[in-house]
Amino acid sequence: MRFETKAVHAGREIDPTTGAVTTPIHLSTTYERSSDGSYTDGFMYSRGDNPNRRSLEECLTSLENGHDCVTYASGMAAISSVIEALPEEKPKRVVMADDMYFGVRTMLMETDIGRRFDIVTVDMTDLDKVKSTIESAPTGLVWMETPSNPQIKIIDIEAVAEMAKQAGAFSVIDNTAATPVLQQPLSLGVDFSLHSVTKYIGGHSDLLLGAVIAAEDNDMLQNLRAWQHAKGAVPSSFDCWLALRGVQSLSARVMMQCSSAKIIADFLEAHEKIEAVYYPGLKSHSGHDIAAKQMKGFGGLLSFKVKGSEKDALKVANSVNIITQATSLGGTHTYIEHRASVEKELTMAPDNLLRLSVGLENAEDLKEDLEQALSNIPV
Known part of the structure; x- marks a missing residue:
């Protein structure tokens, strides 16, 4: 299937019971045990498995052309689980892209993960620097994010995945911004997406959920599954159902967002x-x-710098009407945000940078909204 x-x-x-086309929501937390001690379809307790979660994991595995998928209660739960699931025999050194989702940066600063693992960041747009960084010490995990958030850096996935493989490290990519519609990292040699x-x-800003798709079966995948069950960071049945609706x-949606983003990027560049x-x-x-x-x-997803200061950038963000800050x-919905003021002292974003996540509104309306917002700052 395509x-x-x-x-x-x-x-x-x-x-099979009702003929319902849309998958029913299964809210039960517990399942009947048969006289022989078995459970129908293996369902015993919803922390271990649930029909909606199983359906979503099978769907995402198929979309990424992977081996298996493990879902979590949030993207951050998935991110922390990937790092902690690194097998014991692997070095506790993680090489990460320097421009990354801010939640990862705060997790490393505010939790014991940043103390238990040796976290090294590098500009992954520079392949020579990536190679020397990976090879400078035994490395267990190489972490990519492309396009990155918020500076929209692009990493050569295949090249970096091969470097990780040669070093005996697992590779993982945050594929959130690209989605499997646009980017298939497992086919480029990455171990986990x-x-x-x-x-x-x-797609509708109404659920909280994370997922990790594995290219093949290995110890790290088994750890991810064990972590999901034992640590209990599982998504709700309803959130899984909403994700199955959205997917x-x-x-x-993504192709329309791509089209509108290009129109807006051309407008802003000029x-x-x-x-x-x-x-x-x-x-x-x-x-x-x-x-x-x-x-x-x-x-x-795109970012842009206004000519001027942080005050000018904030003025633009505060002046939009259709776009939501x-x-x-x-x-x-199209969202605009001044990342530096959100991230404060930990930010890597320039003071005059705004991030724009393009939604499904008409691109011409979005252009007009940006034009009137930009009219509020001096040339």
Whole structure:
């Protein structure tokens, strides 16, 4: 089956009892045990497994062309589990991209994970630096994020995955921004593809969920599954059901968001009050050629710098009418956010940078909204 068909059908079937086309929500936390001690379809207690969760995991495995999927209560639960699931025999050294989701940075600063693991960051757009960093000490895990958030850096996935493999390290990619619609990292040699399902896959800003898809069976995958059950960071039945609803329109939504994002990026790049636009669909982007090689489209996420100060950037964000000033990305609404003021002293984002997650509104309306917001700052 092709991607769009799998998004609608993978992991689901017509309900055999009622004939319902849409998968029912299974809210029961416990399941009847048979006289021989077995459980129907293996379901015993919902922390261990649940029909909605199983359907979602099968669907996401299919969409990423992977071996198996483990879902969690949030994207951060998935991220922390990937690091902690590193097998005992692997070095506790993690090489990460320097531009990463801010939640990862705060987790490393505020929890014991940052103390128990040797975390090293590097600019992964520079392959020579990546190679020397990985080889400078025994490494257990190489962490990629491309396109990155919020600076929209592009990493050569295949090249970095091969470096990790040569070093005996596992590789993982945060594929949230690209989605499996646009990017298939497991086919490029990556061991694990991670998603904040909250974002594009859920697609409606109304659920909280994370997922890790494995390319093949291994000790790390077994640890991820054990962590899910034993530590209890499992998604609810309803959130899994919402994700299964959202994923059906994923391809249609993402392609529209790609189209609108390119229109807006072109508009901003030509604007006299814009210093720089970071969108891989622009030929001026340093990672454009690599993105064109490994992506089927350039995504709905972009960032731009206004000409001026932090005050000017905040003025633009505060002046939009249709666009919503809010955190997160990947939903039906277009969101704008000044990341530096959110991330404060830990930020890597420039003071005059705004992140824009393009939604499903008409691109011309979004352009007009940005134009009137930009009119509030001086040239």
